[in-house]
Amino acid sequence: MGNLDTLKLTDATRPKNQPPVVERRNKLSKKLWEQMELAKARNAGTNFTVKRFQTIKDLDGNVRSVERDKRIKPWWFTSYSGTLCVQVFYGSKALELASGKTAIEAQDLAHVVEILGLIKHEVELGTLDTAIETASHLLRSRFEMDIPKTRQMNQKSMVLGNSIPNLSSHK
Numbered sequence: 001m002g003n004l005d006t007l008k009l010t011d012a013t014r015p016k017n018q019p020p021v022v023e024r025r026n027k028l029s030k031k032l033w034e035q036m037e038l039a040k041a042r043n044a045g046t047n048f049t050v051k052r053f054q055t056i057k058d059l060d061g062n063v064r065s066v067e068r069d070k071r072i073k074p075w076w077f078t079s080y081s082g083t084l085c086v087q088v089f090y091g092s093k094a095l096e097l098a099s100g101k102t103a104i105e106a107q108d109l110a111h112v113v114e115i116l117g118l119i120k121h122e123v124e125l126g127t128l129d130t131a132i133e134t135a136s137h138l139l140r141s142r143f144e145m146d147i148p149k150t151r152q153m154n155q156k157s158m159v160l161g162n163s164i165p166n167l168s169s170h171k
Contacts, residue, residue, distance in 0.1 A: 024132045025123055028090055032120040035075050036113055042074070043109035076112050084108065086115050088128075090135035095128060 018026075034050060041048035050070040057063050076086045085103040088095045094102040106112045122128055 021126075021129055021133075024090070024136060025126065025129070028088075028123050028128075028132060029120055031089070032116055032123065034072055036116045036120070038072050038074060039076065039109050039112045039116065043113065048072070075116075076106065076109075079103075084112065086112055088119055090132050091139045093135040093138050095131040095135055097128075097131065 038048045050072060051067050052070045053065045054068050055063060055065050075089060076084060079085050084106045086106055087103050088097065096102055097104065104115055106115055119128075123132075
């Protein structure tokens with residue numbers, strides 16, 4: 001036990017779940033890494049792919065797992081003025097990096113990699129937690145909306161003989 005005496009032992013337990021803030025940071029950090037690798041590959045003239053497994057059922061009903069390429073959309077684009085801009089997304093929502101500002105100007109793809117690296121570092125420090133939280137609430141609010149299904153409304157209106165469904169009375 002000579003080597004164990006040099007270590008600092010503790011009775012800590014591993015947490016079962018991480019706090020939601022840390023989970024969101026890790027999710028965005030992973031996506032920023034993918035964007036950085038995609039930008040590096042495009043700058044070098046090569047392809048970058050991430051593999052994922054998809055479960056499919058064949059005609060006989062057998063279920064199997066197939067490895068597929070994951071589609072990665074670049075977060076950079078050329079604006080109307082001709083400048084290269086970078087946006088940071090959490091899900092499908094662009095993060096507001098400053099008041100009313102969602103994009104960062106870049107000179108070229110090498111600069112895009114630098115910008116994404118800087119933003120990844122800031123995300124890991126927790127600087128963008130409020131912007132991530134806002135985007136997360138916006139995404140979750142879409143799932144909580146009480147929007148009637150179109151097909152059901154059309155069937156009700158056909159049964160009732162109405163040509164235009166009444167949306168105010170439907171919940």
